[in-house]
Amino acid sequence: MNLNFTDILWLVVLLMTILPMLQKRNITAQRLALLRKIEEKRQSRVISLIHRQEAISLLGIPISRYINVEDSEHILRAIRLTPEDMPLDLILHTPGGLVLASEQIARALQQHKAKVTVFVPHYAMSGGTMIALAADEIILDPNAVLGPVDPQLGQYPAASILKIVKQKHIDRIEDNTLILADMAEKAVRQVHEFVKSLLLDKMTPEKAEEIARILSEGRWTHDYPITCDKLREMGIPTICNTMPLEVYELMELYPQPAQQRPSVQYIPLPYDNGKKTTG
Known part of the structure; x- marks a missing residue:
């Protein structure tokens, strides 16, 4: 069979289209x-619930x-499909997101009658x-972290907006800022009340109030690692x-x-007692 340049070009385009689909299907099956x-x-x-940068289209735009x-x-659909007496395990890796969606998930987990564990x-x-x-149980890698839950309004932390209003006279503040x-x-009050409601069945009301305030008041920057x-x-309570x-x-x-030049490289083999595995 004789192939001209155009035929070869179309084959290359076809492979570039099909291979990513096959790879995605294979990795989904493995997951x-x-x-x-x-x-x-x-x-x-x-x-x-795992969020990472993903490549889209043939251009690989992250x-x-x-x-x-x-x-x-x-x-919520997965929880509805789970018997009430079956434990739930959630593997969680995320930078955060919409408060509404987060509260919906948290409330559904809290209402599940069997044990709920978050990894x-x-x-x-x-x-x-x-x-x-x-x-009911939070299991972290020894180097894993959680973070503050103080709300953000657009690009600004809610706590910082409130601080500005306290520091300037009202006549010098624009209506939009007010x-x-x-x-x-x-937003701060709503998040504080919701976090407190999540903690009330795990500790005293006074302790739940204190932790909810610490996490929602803007004490730290929003990316502060806890x-x-x-x-x-x-x-x-945390298991580490x-x-x-x-x-x-x-x-x-x-x-x-994939990047042209990886920023992290290592030999992907476990080492035993500090001795390299050789083959």
């Missing part, structure tokens, strides 16, 4: 098989992922922290050294978009 393995091991329903209403719809292999910030607080300040006050030790110091190996394996199936 589901691993989720099933964890479910059989723990006798639970396992749900993953897009940022975050908690949205579509995520909450899927998770955080790397980080669960902002809305992810809110979801984690709804669990409107933002009113919204900020409501470690295992800090969580325990605050009074949030029993992460199942399968959770890390699952994270490997959510690769970042």
